[in-house]
Amino acid sequence: MTCGPSRRNEKGMTHASSPSARPLRVTRAQAPLSGSIRVPGDKSISHRALMFASLARGETHITGLLEGEDVLRTAAAMRALGADVTQNAPGDWRVSGLGIGKLREPSDVLDMGNSGTAARLLSGILASHGMVSVMTGDASLRRRPMKRVMDPLAGTGATFMAREGGRLPMAIAGLAEPRPLDYRLPVASAQVKSAVLLAGLNAQGQTRVEEPVATRDHTENMLRHFGAHVKVEETPQGGRVIVLQGRPDLVARDVVVPGDPSSAAFPIVAALLVPGADIVISTVGLNPLRTGLFITLQEMGAQLEVTNVRTEGGELVGDLHVRASSLKGVTVPADRAPSMIDEYPILAVAAAYASGVSRFCGVEELRVKESDRLAATVALLENNGVKTAVEGDDLVVYGTDNAIPGGGVVQTHMDHRLAMSASVLGLVAQNPVEIDDTAFIDTSFPGYLQLMNSLGAGFAL
Ligand SMILES: O=C(O)C1=C[C@@H](OP(=O)(O)O)[C@@H](O)[C@H](O)C1
Numbered sequence: 001m002t003c004g005p006s007r008r009n010e011k012g013m014t015h016a017s018s019p020s021a022r023p024l025r026v027t028r029a030q031a032p033l034s035g036s037i038r039v040p041g042d043k044s045i046s047h048r049a050l051m052f053a054s055l056a057r058g059e060t061h062i063t064g065l066l067e068g069e070d071v072l073r074t075a076a077a078m079r080a081l082g083a084d085v086t087q088n089a090p091g092d093w094r095v096s097g098l099g100i101g102k103l104r105e106p107s108d109v110l111d112m113g114n115s116g117t118a119a120r121l122l123s124g125i126l127a128s129h130g131m132v133s134v135m136t137g138d139a140s141l142r143r144r145p146m147k148r149v150m151d152p153l154a155g156t157g158a159t160f161m162a163r164e165g166g167r168l169p170m171a172i173a174g175l176a177e178p179r180p181l182d183y184r185l186p187v188a189s190a191q192v193k194s195a196v197l198l199a200g201l202n203a204q205g206q207t208r209v210e211e212p213v214a215t216r217d218h219t220e221n222m223l224r225h226f227g228a229h230v231k232v233e234e235t236p237q238g239g240r241v242i243v244l245q246g247r248p249d250l251v252a253r254d255v256v257v258p259g260d261p262s263s264a265a266f267p268i269v270a271a272l273l274v275p276g277a278d279i280v281i282s283t284v285g286l287n288p289l290r291t292g293l294f295i296t297l298q299e300m301g302a303q304l305e306v307t308n309v310r311t312e313g314g315e316l317v318g319d320l321h322v323r324a325s326s327l328k329g330v331t332v333p334a335d336r337a338p339s340m341i342d343e344y345p346i347l348a349v350a351a352a353y354a355s356g357v358s359r360f361c362g363v364e365e366l367r368v369k370e371s372d373r374l375a376a377t378v379a380l381l382e383n384n385g386v387k388t389a390v391e392g393d394d395l396v397v398y399g400t401d402n403a404i405p406g407g408g409v410v411q412t413h414m415d416h417r418l419a420m421s422a423s424v425l426g427l428v429a430q431n432p433v434e435i436d437d438t439a440f441i442d443t444s445f446p447g448y449l450q451l452m453n454s455l456g457a458g459f460a461l
């Protein structure tokens, strides 16, 4: 059970608690989960739909938009930059864009809340407009590294001023005539790739990005959907080179947002673990660069069937039929990490319930998410009686063979995915699990606890 050579480390983070925390005590599920649900729209696609629609000429109609707090921050930012962004009905939005290079200087600080995607992608837009802007975020986002976008974007000629270590708040003096970038990503990050491509929209000539491992390609897909010319080539080493032709005429196009596979992960793992469970989740996005968790769970022995696969709004979607399963430990290769990067905390819960040992290879990027997810996942499991180890950049989880002791208090560190992972752990642990704060679940999965209750989870709300 080895992973091959491990990669470099980044610094861990400390945490702060929410002023209006919503604690939750979770007890073991009393009955099998059953029923059919839909999960909210894909977060990555929702952010991008609002940004690209604001940069396109004309009116874009978006259906299925995620109305989580992260995406609402992007909506507010695009409004502050002059786009007309309105909600018609739940999930149904209209955006009147201004065209590339035409956004207006914001009159106030842009607050991106808890969202790394919003902050990093927006940096690319701000750097490539002739305006001065200031961006901040909540305590979690203000601890996350922005140097990874500042460094490449400085190549456009834009200037950045940020706190020590490249942390928000950050001031950006952008340029109306940015230089096109040619950049090789030092980390596998769709956010950094997207920031470079967004800056390239307003640059004359070609912007080129090379990624060592393929990361989610929603930016490339949506750029094409709105009329840009984007060329993608695979490298012999398994990476990709993306070339964008600058100053395209982006034209409004309707966008249909599929269900978020990263959100579906929580009811999926809950249904795999709760004895007798049998559920269906319909219209989940199946972009192959997002489905590493599904492959991994199937390798563990999950009864996870994908049916009715179709294309909706240019994205592959399908329905997932999930039944309680007996899971065994798994080794997840490092090159699979980008396709399931947000799913490791919930996969760790599945691995803790499984029989045998699991190893997640090369998961160093977990250290720079909403929390240090490597440390926080270890604490989630250890505090509930599950043995783990961190070996270099690998996480090792010792399965309990369906006997997670539980009884622990879980610190969620302003991190939605930890809160949801802890809630699933509580459904199958032998003793109740206390979660310090579930409020941040609203950043990506508003209505999560209620939706889980509709399947029979019995969360005490
Ligand atoms: O581009 C995106 O929409 C995202 C990319 C990933 O981050 P990184 O680019 O930092 O890996 C992921 O963790 C995040 O939830 C969404």
Ligand SMILES: C=C(OP(=O)(O)O)C(=O)O
Pocket (backbone or CB within 6 Å): 070, 114, 115, 116, 117, 118, 342, 369, 370, 417, 444
């Ligand atoms: C890492 C995440 O999001 P972001 O980077 O946008 O805050 C996430 O949703 O798990």
